[in-house]
Amino acid sequence: MSYVIEGGTGAWEVVIGLEVHAQVVSQAKLFSGAATAFGAEPNTQVSFVDAAFPGMLPVINRECVAQAVRTGLGLGAHINLVSRFDRKNYFYADLPPGYQISQYQHPIVGAGVIEIELADGSTKSIGVTRLHLEQDAGKSLHDQHPTKSYIDLNRAGVALMEIVSEPDLRSPEEAGAYLRKLRTILRYLGTCDGNMEEGSMRADVNVSVRKHGEPFRTRCEVKNVNSVRFVMQAIEVEAKRQVEIWEAGGAVDQETRLFDAARGITRSMRSKEEAHDYRYFPDPDLLPLVLDEAWIAELKAALPELPDAKRRRFMQQYGLPFYDSAVLVAEQATADYYETVARGRDAKLAANWVMGDLFAALNRTGRTIETSPVPAAALGALLDLMADNTINGRIAKEVFEAMVDTGEAPGAIVERKGLRQVTDTGAIDAAVAAVLAANPEKLAEYRSGKEKLFGFFVGQVMKAMAGKGNPALVNDALKRQLG
């Protein structure tokens, strides 16, 4: 089902391209030794280079380059052995040198691809045009004083990767899936923490609309959208706005817009005429960035298994369906957790427990997989207790809840609470006999053909045995006595 906007003149297709700014995970900034930790006191992580004092010079941080290369490799992209840094010139108070060092004409990473997964189970390949390194600006705080603005330069000079997609996305859902997938890949690679709330991933969204089969129409760029949800909303409202303009006989102006999440609209930030002339030119303080093929090969060899490969492996190795595999590999930590549970056990059962009871427990307790109250090994031990018939599935749920609450090992809980499954056929037969004796009417109904009541009897027997009866033995005994 393709996404369209129905207008008075027919159906409109939406064309979307994303420019994602991903903050590089690194100890120091792109061109200075200042620290990059989030949440530090304002202006405590600023070097003279970041503050653009006279005579200060940038020196490239090799680790940031390595991170960009790793990301490029993770996107299956071409790594450019020679790239260059340019200056993008504009005046703003939180841009100390009056220019941003970026890669305009010669980015470090060329074309790549991201495979996205959609709700209907289909996948789609989205082209990545390029990835380049650039500096972040500082932060202007306009709400601290009635007449003054405050500037925090902690972020000034922090390394960003700008990852530009082809205009291959056709719906808000696809854009959301692209962002989530990109985030997953970056987190696997450890090149960006993907934390959109802290601003370490931000997206500029290019939106245009067209009738099916038409060439592209004028696009607008919605700047600096900072959550997947907002990106999807911004596309929806911006596309509708453009459809209305075209249908009213107008023309969409190419411009930069802002998404107002509170009011659910986009509004004009600056028109094409007001666009900056950035006067790009090669930064004469920096030499071209020349990469060594052997170094790239080294980085490639050290890459972790990436989500798509891991998903394929999960399907093959554990026999999981596509959906389960996709859910389990979305976070590296979840995938690791799952594999610890699944190794040597019933892999499908392990997936059900992780995606069902564990996720529910994490949601309820507000924990993450990394801080899960139930470690993977403990969940595995619980599965083992089921496999060796120490407890049955129903009791396992009870034990699991106790594990979440107390952090105790499953075996200990089973012993303490006396939850060991009853396999003594004498005890089971006695319980069955007692239940049948206590329900003569139901027994008569059953015998007159109402066989659905078998389940009722199972329930009654298990209840009488406090849930601890071995389900198979209970079934056998019932069948025998019901004759």
Next chain:
Amino acid sequence: MLTDLTLAEASAGLAARRFSAAELTEAHLAAIAALNPRLNAYITLAADSARAEAADADAARARGEAGPLAGIPLAIKDLFCTAGLRTTAASRILGNFIPPYESTVTANLRRAGAVFLGKANLDEFAMGSSNMTSAFGPVENPWKPRGDAAAKLVPGGSSGGSAAAVAARLALGATGTDTGGSIRQPASFCGIAGIKPTYGRCSRWGIVAFASSLDQAGPFARTVQDCAMLLGAMAGHDPKDSTSADRPVPDFAAACSRSLRGMRIGIPREYRAPGMSGEIEALWQRGLDWLRAAGAEPVEVSLPHTKYGLATYYIVAPAECSSNLARYDGVRFGLREDGADLTELYERTRAAGFGDEVRRRILIGTYVLSAGYYDAYYLKAQKVRALIHRDFTEAFAKVDALLTPTAPSAAFAQGANMDDPVQMYLNDVFTVPASMAGVPAMSVPAGLDSDGLPLGLQVIGRPFDEETVFAVAAAIEREAGFDAQPAIRAGVAP
């Protein structure tokens, strides 16, 4: 007089304990006190710290730990950031700026034991050829035309204060920076030696930037040997400057006594510009004769793109400066003129802070980088620059060094050329090509013109072959026997 010694002589005197660093510094401070009010060679004096540094040098010598420049009093162009010592770039916009850090070059000099007498005047942000654009007033050239003691001439620029200070014996040596001739032209105007080393030889870290791809630090002194000693201390790889060359620093001073026998010296025919003064041409010819006498063989060579040098330079340098000077915005340091909003703050601060020449170059640079003009100007200039570079590469396949005049004239009067920037820019016609190519070039005093004003010859060498440049310049120095002295100098003020 101690102030009349060369740097090498002073160094030997200190080593032999004939006088102390404290005495040497006092002599220079006294000369500065007497003459600087008139010459205006220094913007900021550092008498107290200089005395302390001299005392340190004496103490170090007493301990047997004297560095190669221990106790040598120098003038520092006020473009080098000096920790705790005001650094203005001769601009109102940095008029109150005290850097919390020390440039790599001055840190190297301090480590060698040098004493800093003060910060030398210059054209604002090193933009000029006359030192007339300084926000702290012009510098007077200590030389006077014969029979006109009242004449006030420019020392050249942009390192005019450094050159005037060394010529007038207000320092034994000085640092300068050269972007298109800012060391060589003032050296020529003031009758002293000065070298712009290969781009990348000295770190640019901590030097207020004018045009990053061209700026290069270098020394002034009264002899070639003294320049070699200073450059040896200033140069060296600096990981803080990505364009600094990771190469060992040779023994430049030793290179000064190398023989020229068998060397081939190129004479670029394109430098024989139409309208060149007969005196300059004659001096150039004398230079050739001296080199021939020293055993070298003159060879005519061609640098076919020379005529585009100046035009190219005045696109590339302003383009870079328009971006480099964007940081002077009144927000974090230096001058601030408040405004109703951010744009007005920028406009008022920069209007009040920058002089005419700086503004002119920022405007030119902004223009040539603008959308629609970039290809026609900046990109074309970069291509021509590559051709100029190739000219030198090809010439140096045939010869070991080039000999040219340094400047088209001797020092001119203060105020001359001020209403005609193009005429002013022509001062750099012989110096700019070596800057565009990044190759080392030195001006050495070679004679006087008919007015008794000094003229220099320029020696240009292969990249990172300053040694040959020093050898050739030292030979000219020996053959020329230049011993004229400026009218105004320590102990002599008419």
